Amino acid sequence: QVQLVESGGGLVKPGGSLRLSCAASGFSFSDFYLTWIRQAPGKGLEWVSEIIRSGSMKYYADSVKGRFTISTDNAKKSLYLQMNSLRADDTAVYYCARVRPWDYAMDVWGQGTTVTVSS
Amino acid sequence: EIVLTQSPGTLSLSPGERATFSCRASQTVSSSYFAWYQQKPGQAPRLLIYGASNRATGIPDRFSGSGSGSAFTLTIGTLKPEDSGLYYCQQYTSSRGEFSFGQGTKLEIK
DSSP states (O other): OEEEEEEOOOOOOOOOOOEEEEEESSSOOGGGEEEEEETTTTOEEEEEEEEEGGGGEEEEEEETTTEEEEEEEETTTTTEEEEOOGGGGGGGEEEEEOOOTOOEEEEEEEEEEEEEEOO | OOOOOEEEEEEOOOOOOEEEEEEESSSSOOOOGEEEEETTTTTTOOEEETOOOOOOTTOTTEEEEEETTTTEEEESSSOOOOGOOEEEEEEEEEEEEEEEEEOEEEEEOO
């Protein structure tokens, strides 16, 4: 069964750090790109970061550039998002999604993990 | 950055009616990298349409997509109660490695 499962969300103070994980199963990890998408409470979808070609290229939204780092562990079939210098406006549900490299469609999504940045 | 603008903000229709969602881009985008998603409350988004006009696996044929350049449309031919939810368009800019989403259209079934 093709599946993505996120973990690592929680409550963190402004300026703090958090590391999200996304465990993949049921598909060849190296055949797809991976991305993080977030959704603030009551808001729409916002793309955060993408990693392609087994980590050779990484892209970030301007809103997180310099604060967030995307990475993968191919042996563990896991995707990560290291989030530093967190701000209140980073509060959101964070989804990982599988990206098909031939059409950049996000065809498999995790259930999401909630990050709350508050003092 | 390419901005996607969806209209209307909310659609309120009855079962059996036809729903039309619009998505306009601030500049020309690649149809090959254009998609539509459905999201229901408390759930992750689900891929509906990819490549502007291709239905994803398991998506009923009452869903269809069209468009090119900077104007795209999602149509639901005959609405069912389970079609209620939020609908998002999305595009990918390969030269910058960036995705962008529209702000979403809420579909209410009366």
